[in-house]
Amino acid sequence: MVEKRKAEKQQPAGPVSAVAALAARRARQQQAQSAQAPNDVPQVVPEAEPPSKKPRPSLEGFESTETNGNRRDARNRATKKHEPLAAVMMAKRPVGATRSPKSEPEPELDVTPERAQNEESGQEHAEDAQEMNEDDVASVVGDPDGYESPAETPAELQNFPLSKARLNKSNIVYSDENTLCIRIKERTNLALLGHYDLWVKRGVVSLMGAKLHPSSQLHRVYAPSTHSLPVIKCVAGVDGDAEVEIKSCNSGIARLRDLSPLYQKIWTGDNTVADKITLKGVAKESKRTFSVLYTSADDSLNRHLRPLHLDKKWSASMKALSQREGRLRVLICGPKASGKSTFCRYLLNHVLSPTPETENGYINADGVAFLDLDPGQPEFAPMGQVYLARLRSPFFGPPFTHPSLDDSQGGEIVRAHHIGATSPKEDPDHYALAVMDLMDQYRLLLEKHPQCPLIINYPGWIFGQGLEVATWLVRSLGLSDVVYMSEKGPTEVVDPLGRAANEARVPLTILPSQPTDFVSRSSAQLRAMQIQSYFHMSHPADLTTSLWSDTPLSRTRPLTVNYAGARQGILGIMVMGSQIDPDLLHETLEGSIVGVVTVESSKAIMGEMATSQTSNHEDHEDIDMDTANPGADIAAELAMTNCIARTPENLPYLFLGSGSCTPLDPKASNCLGLALVRSIDTTSHKLELSTPIPPSHLQSALEKGHGIVLVRGQIDNPNWAISEEYYAARAAERRYQQSTSGSKKTGDSGIEQSHELDSSEHNRTLALLRERVRRASNVPWMTVVEDNSRVHREAAARRDKSLWKLRKKAYPGSESEADY
Incomplete structure (x- = not known):
């Protein structure tokens, strides 16, 4: 009371306005409410406005709304999960969402102290944030794979309407474990998650901008959770509705989840309420490759699902x-x-x-x-x-x-x-x-x-x-x-x-x-x-759709190409963007992604230096094919200009320019696709390449007398290829343990059969699978983290101070935002 009276005496004398009195009274009420509020209620702490030098982008969603208790809870949830994780895989946190006091606290983002200081500085650091590498995105604590944590999103954001139509006996024409035929009334729509074949039998429906009329054609639709869901809408019906058949498909794209966590949890989850209605009378474990969702709350994985609507x-x-x-x-x-x-x-x-x-x-x-x-x-x-x-x-x-x-x-x-x-x-x-x-x-x-x-x-x-x-x-x-x-x-x-x-x-x-x-x-x-x-994709000649293989590239048969000698299959190797010393070309090329470019004439490489002289040398052949002398004329012209430098490993290094390689002239070159350089055998002078380029395309280029150049650019490193074998080994072990977890198993006919497993055979198989996981985890350029909690990540960062990552928050309009 004494301090209060002293403060009142120090105030300047004069009349106090009604507005000021009301503001003071409201301030005292807020102080009283905050004093009586429980400790577990999240308090919003506003950030201080940074100095404005230039208009900086909006950083909505960056304010921290978590208390220390909530952060401890998130950290405890994270430490309970010990799923192994191959490093380098990160993801973006959903942004732009408002929160209510009743919603669950958002997961904590792991931001380094340097990044936190940068966010409080000003415009210079904001501009630096936009130029950062998109690989360095903060992972979400609480999810072992660090991609999305849907369980932590506010409840009101989960229940988002997706479909206007509701399935019942009147609009379900027929259904089984693979097929669903329904009627959709005019001006109503239906949202599906997964991948399926769509057949329009009656009426006109719209899908992703296309108006689909009745025909015998099947339309393959892919609707993963990574993008907004396409909506099937009836725009014109017969007797007021359209009739469509939706059928499960097995393209193999869902099996890519065994090769990368990026493909996990992007397709269907458990059967929804609408699925259970259409699957009555079939086996309980029946699961289609698609699911019908009324709202986003129907998703068993609690993901951010939104319909794809147009302005x-x-x-x-x-x-x-x-x-x-x-x-x-x-x-x-x-x-x-x-x-x-x-x-x-x-x-x-x-x-x-x-x-x-x-x-x-x-x-x-x-x-x-x-x-x-x-x-x-x-x-x-x-x-x-x-x-x-x-x-x-x-x-x-x-x-x-x-x-x-x-x-x-x-x-x-x-x-x-x-x-x-x-x-x-x-x-x-x-x-x-x-x-x-x-x-x-x-x-x-x-x-x-x-x-x-x-x-x-x-x-x-x-x-x-x-x-x-x-x-x-x-x-x-x-x-x-x-x-x-x-x-x-x-x-x-x-x-x-x-x-x-x-x-x-x-x-x-x-x-x-x-x-x-x-x-x-x-x-x-x-x-x-x-x-x-x-x-991993292929286009079989007898199919109208694509297929995907879940075999790691390390287990596929590579394409072997001679890079030197009488049967040389490539004209040369180029490096774009920077000058590489010939002694370092071997290290630069091995394990990288290269463009496979056909060179139609020597002008593509030499530009104005191209000469009109040609020579029919018969010392060069490409890619061990039976075509006689492909690219011989081009190789002869290049040999006359001395633009090919041989490295200590005898690699043909194509270098023209000052400081960096001059790119190939687009008028005389064409890119067939990409290839992964798996290995370089310096003793036999052979390259091992993994490429999905059809052999017919390579054969056609060689028959025309074109040469082939491998171009090493500045695209992202193939980290996904390094970790494929590890994730495939983990998936094989997991499937085996699931198949042997019970004393009974379900046969192909759906009938439970007795299954007695020999313990010695089981232990031997499990040991082989675990040995495969161990061998796959011990490869260069990959570190397997058994515990992805924040404490273990910080400890690993302290142990390895020579490497560091800058983790940043993603916001709309930033470089790390997906450009849809």
Whole structure:
């Protein structure tokens, strides 16, 4: 009381306003409430506003709302899990969600003290955060694999509506353990999770921008939890409804979960309420490859599931663009994470929809040309490439479900160029030359298919030099439309883009962006999933769909190529981005991803130094095939110019330029795909390559007399390939233990059979499986952490101070945000 009276005496005299009195009274009430509040209620601690030098991006969701007690609980939950984990695999925490006092506390992010200090500094550190490597994303404590922790999300965010339709006896036509045929009323929809074949039997339904009419065609749909779920919507029905059949499929893509944790928990979980209704009368353990979900709360794995809906302006723009039919030449551009890839995917499907003649009299028999200029997240090719593709049918699924179009009946790659990086800013000149060549290829394509429209996907490199390239494309490509995917500008981008469009007399359409608030995989992880899917996918000639193999690359038969001698199979090896000493080429090449590029003439390598002299040497052969002297003329010209340097291992090092290798000329080269250099045998001068490139493509290039060059770029290291054998060994041990856990097992007929297991045989088999796990965990460049708790991670970091990782928080619009 004495201190209070002293404080009152020190206050200045004068009248006190009613507003000030009310504010003081409210402050005292808040203090009293906070004093009586229980300790376990999370308190929001506002962050101090950093000094503003430049407009910095929003960092919503960064405020800590956890008390010490909640953090201890999260740490205790984490330490209870001791699942082994191969290091290097990280994931992004969902951001952008608001929390209520009743919701569960969010899991704690493991951020190093250096990163915490950077976040409190100012704009310089915020800009540094945007330039960080996307591999260095903070893992979520509480999940041993560090990818997503759905159990920690607020309850109100889980119960999100997905489907308007409800299944009952009146709309279920027939169903069994693999098939579900249902009727969907007009203006209602149904969301499914998993992968399945869709057959439209009656009415018209829309799916990912495509309008599907009744036909005998089956549409393969992939709907993983990593992306927004596609919605089947009835747009026109017979007697008020449409009838569709949904059937399980076994493509093998789900088995990739045994090779990488990135593929775990992305497909179906336990049967939902709707599944149980349609599975009545069948075996209890029956499980389809798809599940019907009414709300996100139906998911047994409690993941962030959202339906894939379009903005009304997006739908109107797609309808207007599709009306241009064969005259369509549209460029889609915008900032990162604005929805460019989603818009392109929807527009492609909309134009490729097999509409009957009765609608508008137009039939798209020439397909659609898709010019993908985003080497970081391409749609139909692995990373590091720009390409021109001609598509003939819609595609339903994210990019890692169609990472290539080799021998695919849905389309083919007309021409591709290996950029060797995930961003065009590494070499803008080479990027521009590649774009010019692809446009020339499109003009040649029009001679055979005059009604083939063109859709161009431009990367999020829209500032600075990227803006200059974009405006140059608008002025020079002869476009019909330009679409910019952001209504928020900025003006320094929109104004130059608008002026370029006015000069070219091209309309500019500005659409709102649709960034995602919840992501379970970062951009780097999605790239790893796509390239791993690329190396494990095949296109059988007798099937219309793709298949995936769950065999680790280390257990597959490699392609053996001679790199020196009389039967040399490659012209040379190039390294893009930096100069490599010939003595270090062996270490740089082994275990890396390389582009397999065919060289049509020596001009692709020598440029202006190319000579007109040719010599028919018969000392060179490619890849041990029976083709006589492929690439001999090109090899002879290169031998005359002395542009091939032999390393101590006799590797043919192609080096031209000052400081770094000059890239191959796009006018005289074509990328066939990627390959993994498994090993280099210096005694026999052989390379062992793992590649999904069809042998027919290699044979065709060799028959034309083209040479083959391996190009080492700056794309992500194949960490996924190093850990495949380890995860496959763990999966084999886990399956065996599950199969022998009981004294009875269920046979193929579904009837329980007695099963007496010999203990000695069981122990011997289990020992062999565990020995495989041990051998697989003891490989270079991989560290297996048996306990992924924060305490053990910090202890490992202190032991190994020579290596460090900067873990950062992901926020919408950052470099680590997935560019959908």
